[in-house]
Every structure is written in structure tokens, then in C-alpha cells.
Amino acid sequence: MPLSEKALISRIRRRAATGRRVITGVGDDCAVLRIPAGREVLVTTDFTIEGVHFRRAWHPPEVVGFRCLARGLSDIAAMGGEPQAAFLSLAVPRELPQRWINRFLKGLFGLVSAFSVTLAGGDTSESPHGVLADIVVVGSVPKGKAILRSTARPGDRIYVTGELGGAAAALKELMAGGKVSPKDFPRLFHPDPRVAVGRFLGKQELASAMIDLSDGLSTDLAHICEESGVGAEILEAAIPRARIGPKRTEVDIDHALHGGEDYELLFTAHRGKRVPNRIAGVAVTLIGEVTRSRRVILRGSTGKGSPLQPQGWQHFRK
Amino acid sequence: MPLSEKALISRIRRRAATGRRVITGVGDDCAVLRIPAGREVLVTTDFTIEGVHFRRAWHPPEVVGFRCLARGLSDIAAMGGEPQAAFLSLAVPRELPQRWINRFLKGLFGLVSAFSVTLAGGDTSESPHGVLADIVVVGSVPKGKAILRSTARPGDRIYVTGELGGAAAALKELMAGGKVSPKDFPRLFHPDPRVAVGRFLGKQELASAMIDLSDGLSTDLAHICEESGVGAEILEAAIPRARIGPKRTEVDIDHALHGGEDYELLFTAHRGKRVPNRIAGVAVTLIGEVTRSRRVILRGSTGKGSPLQPQGWQHFRK
Numbered sequence: 001m002p003l004s005e006k007a008l009i010s011r012i013r014r015r016a017a018t019g020r021r022v023i024t025g026v027g028d029d030c031a032v033l034r035i036p037a038g039r040e041v042l043v044t045t046d047f048t049i050e051g052v053h054f055r056r057a058w059h060p061p062e063v064v065g066f067r068c069l070a071r072g073l074s075d076i077a078a079m080g081g082e083p084q085a086a087f088l089s090l091a092v093p094r095e096l097p098q099r100w101i102n103r104f105l106k107g108l109f110g111l112v113s114a115f116s117v118t119l120a121g122g123d124t125s126e127s128p129h130g131v132l133a134d135i136v137v138v139g140s141v142p143k144g145k146a147i148l149r150s151t152a153r154p155g156d157r158i159y160v161t162g163e164l165g166g167a168a169a170a171l172k173e174l175m176a177g178g179k180v181s182p183k184d185f186p187r188l189f190h191p192d193p194r195v196a197v198g199r200f201l202g203k204q205e206l207a208s209a210m211i212d213l214s215d216g217l218s219t220d221l222a223h224i225c226e227e228s229g230v231g232a233e234i235l236e237a238a239i240p241r242a243r244i245g246p247k248r249t250e251v252d253i254d255h256a257l258h259g260g261e262d263y264e265l266l267f268t269a270h271r272g273k274r275v276p277n278r279i280a281g282v283a284v285t286l287i288g289e290v291t292r293s294r295r296v297i298l299r300g301s302t303g304k305g306s307p308l309q310p311q312g313w314q315h316f317r318k
Numbered sequence: 319m320p321l322s323e324k325a326l327i328s329r330i331r332r333r334a335a336t337g338r339r340v341i342t343g344v345g346d347d348c349a350v351l352r353i354p355a356g357r358e359v360l361v362t363t364d365f366t367i368e369g370v371h372f373r374r375a376w377h378p379p380e381v382v383g384f385r386c387l388a389r390g391l392s393d394i395a396a397m398g399g400e401p402q403a404a405f406l407s408l409a410v411p412r413e414l415p416q417r418w419i420n421r422f423l424k425g426l427f428g429l430v431s432a433f434s435v436t437l438a439g440g441d442t443s444e445s446p447h448g449v450l451a452d453i454v455v456v457g458s459v460p461k462g463k464a465i466l467r468s469t470a471r472p473g474d475r476i477y478v479t480g481e482l483g484g485a486a487a488a489l490k491e492l493m494a495g496g497k498v499s500p501k502d503f504p505r506l507f508h509p510d511p512r513v514a515v516g517r518f519l520g521k522q523e524l525a526s527a528m529i530d531l532s533d534g535l536s537t538d539l540a541h542i543c544e545e546s547g548v549g550a551e552i553l554e555a556a557i558p559r560a561r562i563g564p565k566r567t568e569v570d571i572d573h574a575l576h577g578g579e580d581y582e583l584l585f586t587a588h589r590g591k592r593v594p595n596r597i598a599g600v601a602v603t604l605i606g607e608v609t610r611s612r613r614v615i616l617r618g619s620t621g622k623g624s625p626l627q628p629q630g631w632q633h634f635r636k
Contacts, residue, residue: 023358024466027545029396029530030360030457032464035353040341042348043439045407045454051446052409078347087363089452091370121361128369129447134407136363136454139348146350148342212347227345 008101008124012088015109015119022085022118031120033085039140044075050130058174061100063182063189064131065107067261071214072137073115073193074263078212079139080147080202083195085120086112087136091127104131115195145202147267150227152209156268156290158232159275161194161282164217165251166242168259184245191263196280198265206275210267216260218296222310224266225296233297233305234288257298258311326419326442330406333427333437340403340436349438351403357458362393368448376492379418381500381507382449383425385579389532390455391433391511392581396530397457398465398520401513403438404430405454409445422449433513463520465585468545470527474586474608476550477593479512479600482535483569484560486577502563509581514598516583524593528585534578536614540628542584543614551615551623552606575616576629 016026024032035041048068050056059067069086076083088108092101112119117137170185182189194212201207209228211220217239225232239257241250251259268290269275277284291297298308334344342350353359366386368374377385387404394401406426410419430437435455488503500507512530519525527546529538535557543550557575559568569577586608587593595602609615616626 024464028467029393029528030362030399030464032397032459033359033361034461035359037355041351041353041359041456043351043403043405043454043456044348045405045439045441045452047407047409047441047443047450047452049409049443049445049450052443075347079350081348085361087361087454089363089365091365091367091450121363123363123365123452125365125367125370127367132365132367132409132450134363134365134441134452136361136405138359138361138456141350143352146342146348149346210347 008090008092011105012119012122015105022120025118025120031085031087033120033138035140038143040143040146042076042079042081042139042141042146043136044072045134045136046071046075048133048135050132061103062107065104066111066190068133068135069108069111070191070193070263072135073111073195074191074212074214076137076139077193077195077198078210078265079141080145080198080207080210081139081141082199083115083117083137083139085118085138087120088122089134090122091125091132093127093130096131141202147202147207147210149209149211149224152224152228152230152268152290154230154290154292155271156208157271157286158234158266158268158288158290159284159286160213160217160240160264160266161197161284162262162264163240163242164213164262164264165255165259166244167191167261168255169242169244169251188261191261193263194265194282197282200279201267206269206273207267208270210265213262213264213266214260216258216311217256217266218258218308219310220266221296224268225294229294231291231293231295232288233291233299234308236298236300238285238287240283240285257308326408326410329423330437330440333423340438343436343438349403349405351438351456353458356461358461358464360394360397360399360457360459360464361454362390363452363454364389364393366451366453368450379421380425383422384429384508386451386453387426387429388509388511388581390453391429391513392509392530392532394455394457395511395513395516396528396583397459398463398516398525398528399457399459400517401433401435401455401457403436403456405438406440407452408440409443409450411445411448414449459520465520465525465528467527467529467542470542470546470548470586470608472548472608472610474526474588475604476552476586476606476608477602477604478531478535478558478582478584479515479602480580480582481558481560482531482580482582483573483577484562485509485579486573487560487562487569506579509579511581512583512600515600518597519585524587524591525585526588528583531580531582531584532578534576534629535574535584536576536626537628538584539614542586543612547612549609549612549614550606551609551617552626554616554618556603556605558601558603575626
């Protein structure tokens with residue numbers, strides 16, 4: 001084991017913990033978790049690969065670590081669940097400065113604390129090329145209460161949390177060689193997993209289906225429609241666009257429609273449900289309706305409808 | 319998403335399943351698992367990285383896929399647990415032939431079937447360099463009955479399953495440019511996770527501590543000793559050495575002592591326990607004893623003892 005890997009394990013181990021729900025953590029063949037009675041287990045895994053999900057030249061290490069865990073927490077939020085334990089698998093190239101790892105872990109550990117998640121294990125390895133991370137988050141949800149993608153019904157209303165397109169707009173700036181300050185582009189740097197919103201929607205039984213916006217509205221809405229066997233109609237004017245940069249400019253509609261990595265929630269609710277316009281401090285906006293026809297239609301400001309093609313979030317290409 | 323990734327997801331999805339214990343699998347933000355009442359959850363994650371854990375030139379794709387999951391199942395076995403669901407995160411380079419992926423999945427799915435595990439999710443991505451896999455296995459164990467590394471006590475006896483050093487000996491042949499047939503070197507190509515043995519030891523409450531031999535006897539025994547705050551004395555002559563090659567030659571003692579990736583079990587048992595010499599068809603061999611002094615001593619055939627240094631399994635270096 002190269003020294004840096006040993007140092008890495010020791011750093012992770014110092015930070016890892018056991019607790020009421022994590023009986024055995026780092027340091028055994030498996031972690032042992034205790035799931036509260038009457039709950040089901042949620043499991044999600046997300047890669048973070050250098051050159052695919054981030055670039056060392058563009059993303060400060062703290063941001064990479066933060067977002068690495070944020071992606072998993074956001075998946076738990078999208079089921080209406082409660083995160084419980086995280087597992088970090090991290091492979092680093094030999095030439096990677098120790099400082100980069102320290103800053104990466106700082107970003108990740110910050111989120112571990114903020115969400116009271118236990119870092120309960122993982123794996124480490126040398127990487128032949130670039131940084132590779134895979135994060136697993138285990139959570140739980142009351143039995144039978146997980147909010148799925150496949151349970152939207154025609155007539156349900158469609159909502160999103162927060163504002164969309166901020167991460168994509170920031171990434172565009174970065175790709176064009178611009179300077180991007182974390183303060184001006186908060187969603188790219190520090191997306192805030194909507195765990196409290198998801199939990200509220202689950203507890204109040206408000207949402208009929210839910211997904212997190214990791215790939216972009218057009219793609220993630222298509223996922224809900226496909227899994228539920230329904231269509232959707234959304235109003236362009238209703239889509240809450242992120243305001244970015246020092247002048248708080250609204251992002252282009254294309255960024256709001258297709259940009260990924262905002263980690264907001266997209267959910268549907270039966271039209272009889274009263275959905276608050278603010279949940280856990282986060283704005284909730286009605287953007288459209290689920291339809292019986294299996295197409296997704298975007299209705300412009302003139303009232304004209306056109307098919308909304310999912311434009312899959314491609315991260316960035318080399 | 320590149321076409322090959324789409325094809326990959328569709329192949330995995332066709333094979334993935336839900337069942338009595340996996341309520342929701344691939345196709346949602348998280349998998350939803352139901353854990354039987356009175357049991358705790360086991361979670362283990364293992365990287366399989368091209369150039370670190372395997373080489374395309376040496377390892378047939380079926381073997382890479384098989385071993386990828388075998389590593390996780392072996393960790394569940396080492397806790398005395400029952401595997402329940404597996405999650406495959408797989409990133410592949412654009413130039414990777416589809417056939418390689420198909421054969422990789424064939425090897426992995428073979429083991430999924432053999433152990434009645436449900437493939438319940440994962441992640442896919444493009445990889446900028448080489449194949450990257452991370453496997454997560456979730457299992458369960460009766461509450462409070464997980465067999466840890468940290469609970470060996472002085473006076474306990476030390477046992478191993480099967481034979482040791484076979485994988486390392488095969489790897490040495492490969493590294494020297496030799497021809498290695500899977501038939502002659504079964505442990506390297508198709509290690510058999512000792513789930514039934516682990517479960518038996520747990521059920522009968524025979525083992526006081528346990529670990530799987532992924533890094534090699536000297537390293538993994540040191541792990542048990544370190545976590546338990548004890549030492550050990552083992553008898554060189556008692557160590558069951560693998561017989562390999564067409565002539566069934568015993569491997570060198572160094573391979574049996576330090577070679578990794580055999581995925582046998584190393585466990586301790588109180589001296590009052592009657593440990594069978596065969597469990598679930600697998601040989602079980604007494605090789606030594608846990609001591610109060612914190613050193614690990616290897617006693618040679620002359621009776622002379624010398625410290626056994628953990629010689630960590632390094633996979634192979636570029």
C-alpha cells in the first residue's frame with residue numbers, strides 16, 4: 001500500500017464513527033447498521049470521476065468532495081428518506097498532492113456533519129489515472145412510504161423546488177475560461193440536498209412521485225413519465241430560473257430546462273393536495289401537469305406547445 | 319450518454335430484479351430493501367480498477383466480473399452474514415469492445431445467480447482511462463451476531479478454510495509471462511466466497527473473530543490481532559498450501575503466508591469449541607493460537623519462532 005493510501009485510510013478512519021445506528025464502521029469486513037423498526041432501507045451509489053464529473057483545474061477539491069456526497073444525499077431526499085450512513089470509495093493517483101486529498105475530505109466531511117450522517121466505511125486504492133470516487137449512501141424510509149418515480153398519475157400537478165439552471169450556467173462560464181466565484185454560483189459549488197423537503201413531502205404524503213434533478217429537468221421529467229407510463233405538460237414561464245453572477249441575472253431558459261446538477265427535487269402531487277409554496281425554507285413552484293398522452297410538451301409564453309426532448313446532461317466531454 | 323453506456327444500462331437493467339427483499343431496484347433514485355425482522359444490515363464496498371486489481375491482458379473479462387462480486391460476497395461471509403443485494407457501479411472507456419462488457423457481465427451475473435443475490439442498482443459512467451468497477455454488497459445478520467475482527471481473545475485457536483497461496487502463485491506465473499489455465503489455478507479465476515461456512519460459524523456461534531483472506535494471511539492475521547489487541551502464534555507446517563498447475567504442486571510457503579486474493583476465511587474460536595474439520599464441504603485447518611503478547615510469531619518446522627511481518631498484498635504495480 002503506498003504511503004498516501006495509508007495516510008488516506010488513517011484520515012478517513014479518524015473521521016469515521018460508530019453510533020446508535022452504526023454498530024461497526026470502518027475497520028471490519030463490513031459495516032454493521034441497525035435500521036429502526038418499521039423502516040425500509042434505501043441504497044444509492046454515485047460515481048465521481050475526474051475528467052467526467054469534475055476537472056481538477058475547474059473544481060476546487062472541497063467542492064468535489066462536497067458534491068460527491070451531495071449527489072448521494074439528494075437521491076435519498078428524492079425518495080422522501082432519511083440518510084443514515086455514507087461509504088466513501090476513493091482511488092487516487094500517486095502524484096496527487098496530499099493537500100488535494102485533505103481539502104477534498106474537508107468538503108465531504110463538512111456535509112457529513114451538516115446532515116448527521118455517519119461515515120461508516122468504503123474502500124481505498126491507488127488509481128492509475130485521475131481521482132475516482134464512488135459514494136454510497138444508505139438511508140431509511142417508513143415501510144411502504146418511499147416516493148418512487150413510477151407512481152405519477154394523469155392529472156397530478158408537477159412541482160420543482162428552488163431554482164433551475166444555476167449549475168449549468170456556472171459550468172458554461174468555466175468551460176469558456178471565465179472566472180466563477182462560489183458566491184455567485186452557489187448551486188454548482190454547494191448544492192444543498194433537499195432532504196428536509198423530501199422528508200416533509202413523504203411525511204405529509206403530498207408527493208405521488210419524485211426524482212432529483214441531477215440530469216436536468218427535461219431528462220428527469222422524462223424519467224418520471226417513462227417509469228409512470230404518463231406524459232406531462234409544463235409551462236415555460238412558470239419554470240423558476242436561477243439568478244447568477246454578481247448582477248443576479250436570470251439564466252437562459254435552456255439552462256433551466258436541460259442543465260443538470262442542480263439537485264433540486266421534481267415531484268408530482270394529486271391535484272387535491274395542498275402543496276405549500278415554501279417547504280423547509282425552500283421555494284416550491286408549480287410548473288405543469290401530468291397528462292395521459294405519453295408526450296412531454298413545453299408550452300411557451302404564446303400558448304404554443306412543442307415537444308420537450310430530453311437533452312441528457314453529459315457532464316463535459318474531453 | 320454514449321451509446322455504449324446506454325446499452326450497458328439496458329443490459330444491467332434486463333438482468334436486475336426486484337423480489338421479496340428488494341422492493342424497488344434499478345430505475346429509481348435509490349433501491350428500497352426490506353431487511354428481515356431481528357437482523358442487522360451489512361454493507362461492504364470493493365473497487366476493481368484496471369491496472370490495479372486486474373489487467374485486460376491477463377484476466378479474461380468473465381473472471382474480472384466474477385471476482386468483482388466475489389470480493390464483496392467474501393466480506394459478507396467474513397461477518398457470518400447472508401448476502402441480499404448487489405450494486406454495480408461500472409465506468410468503461412469509449413474504446414472498450416461491447417463484447418468485453420458482455421463477458422464481464424456474464425461472469426458477474428453467474429455469481430449473482432449462484433448466490434441468489436439481487437442486482438438492485440448501481441451507477442454507470444464513461445471512464446477516461448480503463449475499466450473502473452465498484453461493487454457494493456448489502457447483506458444481513460441476526461442482531462448482535464456479526465462476527466467481528468476485534469473479538470479474538472488470548473487462548474483462542476486460529477483456523478483457515480481451504481488452501482492458501484493459489485491465487486498468488488497463479489499471478490506470479492502470469493507476471494512471468496506464463497500460460498495459466500483456469501482449471502489449474504481455480505482460486506485466482508473463480509474464488510468461491512465462503513458464505514455457507516461463515517453462516518455456519520455464525521449460527522453455531524463457533525467463531526470468536528473472523529476476516530476474509532483478501533490481502534494474505536500475514537496481513538489479515540495482523541488485522542485481527544490489531545483490532546483485537548492480541549498476538550498470535552502460527553505453525554508453518556500446519557498452513558494448508560494450495561496445490562496448483564497440472565502436477566498439483568504445493569505452492570511456496572511465501573505464497574501461502576503472504577499471497578492475497580484467496581478469499582478463504584481466517585477465524586478464531588474459543589478452545590472449548592469443537593470446530594469440525596470440514597464445513598459445507600470446505601476443509602477447515604487449525605493453524606495456531608491467539609496470544610496475549612501483541613506479536614505475531616511464525617513457528618518453523620524446527621520449532622524456532624520468528625516474527626511474521628505483514629507483507630501487504632500490493633496487487634501488481636505498473
